[in-house]
Amino acid sequence: MSFEACAAIVERADPDRFLATMAAPVAARRVLFPLYAFNVEVSRAPWVTEEPMIAEMRLQWWRDALEEIATGGSVRRHEVVDALAEVLDPQGAQALDRLVAARRWDVYKDAFEDAAHMSEYLDATGGELMWQAARAMGAKDAMRADVLRFGRATATARFLAAVPALEAAGRVPLLDGRTEGVATLARQALADARRPQLGKQAEPATLEGWQAAPVLRQIAKDPRRVAEGAVGLSPFRSKVRLLLWS
Secondary structure, three states: HHHHHHHHHHHHHHHHHHHHOOOOOHHHHHOOOOOOOOHHHHHHHHOOOOOHHHHHHHHHHHHHHHHHHHOOOOOOHHHHHHHHHHHHHHHHHHHHHHHHHHHHHHHHHEEEEEEHHHHHHHHHHHHHHHHHHHHHHHHHHHHHHHHHHHHHHHHHHHHHHHHHHHHHHOOOOOOOHHHHHHHHHHHHHOOOOOOOOOOOOOOHHHHHHHHHHHHHHHHHHHOHHHHHHHOOOOOHHHHHHHHHHO
């Protein structure tokens, strides 16, 4: 039942990744749903409380769960952890600790320190997740850099779409919120938004980025869309593009 629980979590909380996963072969879904459900649980941990200490404890709980998977000993019982333990090898569990650690930024209301800090956040929360999905489906280490770049670009598109919600929650998401700064960020990400060629077995790991390039082009052309909360493709265009990618 843990696999079905993971699918339900993703369907409720991350509809884009749910659609991408449902477009993937059944064998790939067995990898993707646990990873994406894990990402949902970690990403919302800082937002379920106003108390930073409690949010930190929630993130630490997931770091401890990953450590248990990595060491191969007894793993705590939890519907997502149970499914995740069947997907991750020790190296993958250790690598995803980076994703959890990066989410500490969401706990507090400080801005990113600099461009490198923001890039690391997007790389850890988007690139690492995509790469570990690809690894779990057989991608070779030589593809790591390309997948991380594409994952970071995909995360940037999602992050820019979320700017109004982040600002409403008291966060400072952008280092340069002027239209010029937003357009530059989108153009930089667009340069990395080329889908890596991973081969049939691992290719579903990159399906989640099917909207990244057109969304980034949209923002680069009209960066005011970010502040206006008008980022995104029409449902028809989105579904057609996903069909062409899958």
